[in-house]
Amino acid sequence: MSSPQSPSLNKIERSEIDRPKTAYPKKENGWMPIRDVSERTGVNPVTLRAWERRYGLIKPQRTHKGHRLYAPQDIERIEQIQQWLARGVSVGQVDKLLAPLNQTSPSPLKVTSQPLQPESPLQAEPHWQPVLDEALNALKVGHLTRFDQSLNQVSAIYPAALLMRFFWQPLLHQLYLEPEGARRQLILLQLESYLRNRVGARLTHRNMQSKDQKRLLLSHLPSQQPKFDLWLAALTCTDLNIPITLLDDMPDWSLLHLIDQQQPLSGILLLGHDKIRALKPSEQQLLQALEPSCWLAGPIAQIQPEQFESNGWQISHDWVELLGDLRQ
Numbered sequence: 001m002s003s004p005q006s007p008s009l010n011k012i013e014r015s016e017i018d019r020p021k022t023a024y025p026k027k028e029n030g031w032m033p034i035r036d037v038s039e040r041t042g043v044n045p046v047t048l049r050a051w052e053r054r055y056g057l058i059k060p061q062r063t064h065k066g067h068r069l070y071a072p073q074d075i076e077r078i079e080q081i082q083q084w085l086a087r088g089v090s091v092g093q094v095d096k097l098l099a100p101l102n103q104t105s106p107s108p109l110k111v112t113s114q115p116l117q118p119e120s121p122l123q124a125e126p127h128w129q130p131v132l133d134e135a136l137n138a139l140k141v142g143h144l145t146r147f148d149q150s151l152n153q154v155s156a157i158y159p160a161a162l163l164m165r166f167f168w169q170p171l172l173h174q175l176y177l178e179p180e181g182a183r184r185q186l187i188l189l190q191l192e193s194y195l196r197n198r199v200g201a202r203l204t205h206r207n208m209q210s211k212d213q214k215r216l217l218l219s220h221l222p223s224q225q226p227k228f229d230l231w232l233a234a235l236t237c238t239d240l241n242i243p244i245t246l247l248d249d250m251p252d253w254s255l256l257h258l259i260d261q262q263q264p265l266s267g268i269l270l271l272g273h274d275k276i277r278a279l280k281p282s283e284q285q286l287l288q289a290l291e292p293s294c295w296l297a298g299p300i301a302q303i304q305p306e307q308f309e310s311n312g313w314q315i316s317h318d319w320v321e322l323l324g325d326l327r328q
Contacts, residue, residue, distance in 0.1 A: 031061070031069035039241045041078050042327050043159050048078070050156045055091060057081055059101050082159060090127060091157050128154075128166045135167075136174055139187050144194050160239035164320050168232055188226050195231035196248075202238040203246060214266035216326065217259055217292075219247040221272035221300065229271050229298055233319055240327040253286045265292040267326065269319065272300035279307055287311040295322060 034045050043051075051057040052068075058077055060068040070078075077098065084094045131150055138147035154167055175191070178184040216237065220230040230248060237244045243266075245259060256268060268290065279287070287294070288311045296308045297319040305315045316322040 031071055032075070034060070034068045034070070037070045037075060037078070039327075040075065041082070042161075042240045042324065043078060043082065044239050044241075046156050047159060051078075051081065051091070054157075055095065056101070057091075057095055057098065085158065085162055128170070132167065132170055132174070135171060139175070139191060142186075142190060144190065147194070160236040161320050161324060164232065164236065168228075172228060192226040192228065192231065195228065195235070199231050199234045199238075199246065202235065203244070206238050206241075206243070213243045214264050215243040215245045217245045217247065217256070217265050217268045219250045219268070219270055221250055221270065221274070221276060223273045225273050227271070229319070233269065233271065233323065236320060236323050240323055242323060242327055253283050256290055257286065260290065260292065267293040267295065269295045269297060269316075269322070271298040271319070272296070273298060274300065275303050276300070276307070279311070284311050287313065295319075297322065 032040070034048060037043075037048065038045050048058070052059065058070075058074055058081075060070045060074055063069060080098060081091075081094055084097055085091060089097065131154055135147050135150040138144070138150060151167075154163060158166070175184070175187060178187065218230065218234055218237065220227045227248065230246075234244060234246055245263065245265070247255070247259070250256075250270065259265065287308070290312075294308075294313045295316045296305065296313050297316040301315050301317060309315060
């Protein structure tokens, strides 16, 4: 008994030929993968995905393998989102201020050059206070896991510069308002230890991705105070995709030359809190002979700028803004 006749090979081939092909976007046609978009805009991939999934602010296309690809108008939209967030609009309200996602030719910000009126609810700052309260309470009782959860909640939504403005600066301000004593000292030490560990985990991952790129040397002058600015600058660099080499203490100026010999540097950013002694002539020569661009930031940039300016260093009064410029 003969088996049932199977469809002929010609019919199968014909059906495959006649089937319409899906036109997937291609990188060579101007589309950008998420990593390139992150490097260009300074918004990390986790945040880009949150803006897409949780808030519907962007809608990238997908390749046949499911990878996200962003068109030029998507980049423009991401930049518009950043502008609104920087003006204090919460991420949950930004969609009301953007052109509809299905609009083929996205327009600039849908407002005039006039500032938003104070009575408008859209002018209100994001609802950071509950997150800050939760983070502060977690630190005060030594519950770093809960603090980590609070930080991750906002880190997934807001870019690094806005985290500094709305989360870290108010948080540190509140901590330093705590009465001096062993309790405050413990809170600050635990927070610095947490940040050091977070930076280490980030750098291990990021530096493996940028092995052949020049790096920004990030270091700090010796200090008895916690080096929160160093750790936060390092985290900001990882969010902005700036490759860095981290040296948490600068005991000798000759180390700058040795590091530059090990691996060519894109620049040097030195942070500091406390006034330092006058530089010796030999130390001044070391600073003057450095080839990479060099910046001094932190309180010392206001206390002793002349010591470094006279040796060819640039003074930065806002390292967050400086890192944003370096990324570009």
